[in-house]
Amino acid sequence: MAKEICDPAISELYKIKELCAEKCVDADIQKALSDAITLAEARDTYCQSISSGPSEALAALQRQTLEYPFDQAYKDGKTKKKLNHRIMSGKFEGTFLQSIVSMSKAKRVLEIGMFTGYSALACAEVLPEDGTVTTLEFDPFLEEVAKGFFAKSPCGKKISIRIGDAKETLLKLAEEKAQYDVVFIDANKDGYVTYFKTVIETNLLAKGGTLVFDNALMNGGAYDMRSTNKIALEVRKCNEYLKSRNDMFRVLVPIRDGTFIVRRKEDVFL
């Protein structure tokens, strides 16, 4: 399986390394370059190895998602879109999310974009017994897959799945007067600004609540101004929009593909 590289600077180093080999550049320079790549990659590996790891249930969920035949499921007409295990958050981000949920003493988590349920289960594991995770997903096929994983964990019972377009489901939840302490936004990137505005304007975010946006760096496309990747441009637009919100307190943490934490200033500066 191809290695996941979220840092475009490392990808550039790999390209230079290939070029050096092609052009038979001095062996010392090639060695120095390889050492630089190893060191740059060691940073994330080290952070992950020192941080807490996943539970058995999460590790199994991740393993089985990595092995899942999504291409076949698409060919068989089971999934609406072609899915790929790369969209799963995974263990490091999962541990980070667990820290946010537990530090904020959250009881109600809303997730926009479930996939096979890694982040939903990660959040459920750190909630109290009466805590809940409501997770929104577009593709009905994923409900079956995720339910299978949730059934294998005692925390799975805290999770409820709402299938449909998240824009509509959010409005339904607002009508139901639902409120959440942590909202994790991880679905289609062109919907991020709308999701943010809906959550804030319809009062879905409880007082003192926290919003977490995933993929806020989008493989570096958010800050690499040469990038013309459509999805990266959407993420950049959302980041800029959030930056323009003077009522919001923000920190973009360069974990994995970038995790953007946003809170109302009135909840931070009491």
Ligand SMILES: C[S@@+](CC[C@H](N)C(=O)[O-])C[C@H]1O[C@@H](n2cnc3c(N)ncnc32)[C@H](O)[C@@H]1O
């Ligand atoms: C990046 S994945 C979510 C990964 C997941 N949070 C995890 O940690 O493994 C995004 C998911 O959002 C779903 N999605 C995309 N557009 C959506 C929409 N408009 N409404 C609801 N879900 C959507 C996709 O089907 C996909 O499963």
